[in-house]
Amino acid sequence: MKKKVTLADLADICKGRVLGDPDFEVRGIAPLENAGPEDLSLAMNAKYLRQAASSRAGALIVGEGVQEKLFEGNYLISDAPYWAFAKILQFFHPDPAPCNRIHPSTFVGDNFTCKGNLFTDAFVVIGQDVEMGEDCRIGANSVIGDACVLGDGCVIYPNVTLYPGTRLGNRVRIHSGSVIGSDGFGFAPRQGSWEKIPHLGSVELGDDVEIGAGCTLDRGTFGYTRIGNGVKLDDQVHIGHNVQIGENTLLVAQVGIAGSSQVGKNSILAGKVGVSGHIRIGDCVQVGPMAGVAHDVADGQVVSGAPEMPHRQWLKVQRILPRLPEMRRRIAALERKLGMDAKEGTET
Structure with a gap:
């Protein structure tokens, strides 16, 4: 059975703040594509905000500094949205209670x-x-x-x-x-x-x-x-x-x-x-x-x-590697043109 908790309560748990209705009742947390109107979901960056526009999620966890990109709705804003997501997941799905x-x-x-x-x-x-x-x-x-x-x-x-x-x-x-x-x-x-x-x-x-x-x-x-x-x-x-x-x-x-x-x-x-x-x-x-x-x-x-x-440096090496066969052919052609022995690297 899903828990029933307000967005303000969840903001307290993850040291965030609410933009929208603080009394919005959240009953679960789900990915954007599966979230329902009573679920909270995570939109870490602008890419996910675009996806969130077509999501049914009732509220979103977002990072600081994205207010100008937000559409009308309920938001839990955090300086560490992925960490906030983890804390809220732990709240909804806690470890089994200690027992003997x-x-x-x-x-x-x-x-x-x-x-x-x-x-x-x-x-x-x-x-x-x-x-x-x-x-x-x-x-x-x-x-x-x-x-x-x-x-x-x-x-x-x-x-x-x-x-x-x-x-x-x-x-x-x-x-x-x-x-x-x-x-x-x-x-x-x-x-x-x-x-x-x-x-x-x-x-x-x-x-x-x-x-x-x-x-x-x-x-x-x-x-x-x-x-x-x-x-x-x-x-x-x-x-x-x-x-x-x-x-x-x-x-x-x-x-x-x-x-x-x-x-x-x-x-x-x-x-x-x-x-x-x-x-x-x-x-x-x-x-x-x-x-x-x-x-x-x-x-x-x-x-x-x-x-x-x-x-x-490794990135530069990776860019060069696919070109090595062609570079080898070109060097061999230049050596032949210069009258050099490609195997020994000396003039003939």
């Missing part, structure tokens, strides 16, 4: 402690010496290894594995199929064979970290692989042993970071980025999709390509 229910099939080891309100689904395994905060939820078939520590409000979705000694901050979410704390890829060579290097460390996730589905975070060789507060990982991301990720950084799908590399805070690594081992990527860096980072990247840089280079 341990499924009969859950296995709980010795010396388990919990501050309060734990929900477990079927066939959860909780090892010995585990500590949990309040209001945690553990999905079916998940394994919480020995001596793990979970803060308040953690959500572990089905089929997640936390290896022994993993530490989670408050409000951490880990989606299905992810493995936290597996051995790093460490093998010492000798005479054509490989000797496994034991990994004795663990993984530490800060507050408000979200790990997507199917991710793997390797434990440190001795110390921690650390993921800072507010970091978000998309699905199928791999983090090698001893990697350090700064707060509020985003790693998009299929990013792979080799062992002992560092990524600073507030950086974004786009899809399929690969980072070599022992590399330092600074704060506020943007790395373009499918880039291969083989060298340190300074704070604030925008890089693309493999190996990585400044994004503008």
Whole structure:
């Protein structure tokens, strides 16, 4: 059943302001093409405002500075419209209320402690010496290894594995199929064979970290692989042993970071980025999709390509690449005209 709330109430939730009728009753939030006359929808920029003109939405979330483009109607104006959209979605679709229910099939080891309100689904395994905060939820078939520590409000979705000694901050979410704390890829060579290097460390996730589905975070060789507060990982991301990720950084799908590399805070690594081992990527860096980072990247840089280079330089290279076959033919013709051996680059 949809909630009933005024536009003014929603403006308070997302620190926005109302243009139009503050008492307009909103019953849901929906995309422009599906919204009805009692729904709120998002129009982030002028492109979406044009689409909104034919939408049935009763009210729109828009950004500041677009008043001259608005047609008559009801608006929730925000300096961060996408953030406002997120906050309102959370209001209409909140997480399940905390409850205290341990499924009969859950296995709980010795010396388990919990501050309060734990929900477990079927066939959860909780090892010995585990500590949990309040209001945690553990999905079916998940394994919480020995001596793990979970803060308040953690959500572990089905089929997640936390290896022994993993530490989670408050409000951490880990989606299905992810493995936290597996051995790093460490093998010492000798005479054509490989000797496994034991990994004795663990993984530490800060507050408000979200790990997507199917991710793997390797434990440190001795110390921690650390993921800072507010970091978000998309699905199928791999983090090698001893990697350090700064707060509020985003790693998009299929990013792979080799062992002992560092990524600073507030950086974004786009899809399929690969980072070599022992590399330092600074704060506020943007790395373009499918880039291969083989060298340190300074704070604030925008890089693309493999190996990585400044994004503008990469754009120039991409414009040249389709012309290379024709350029090669022209150069060969010039060399023949000049009586040069194209293979050797010398006069004949």
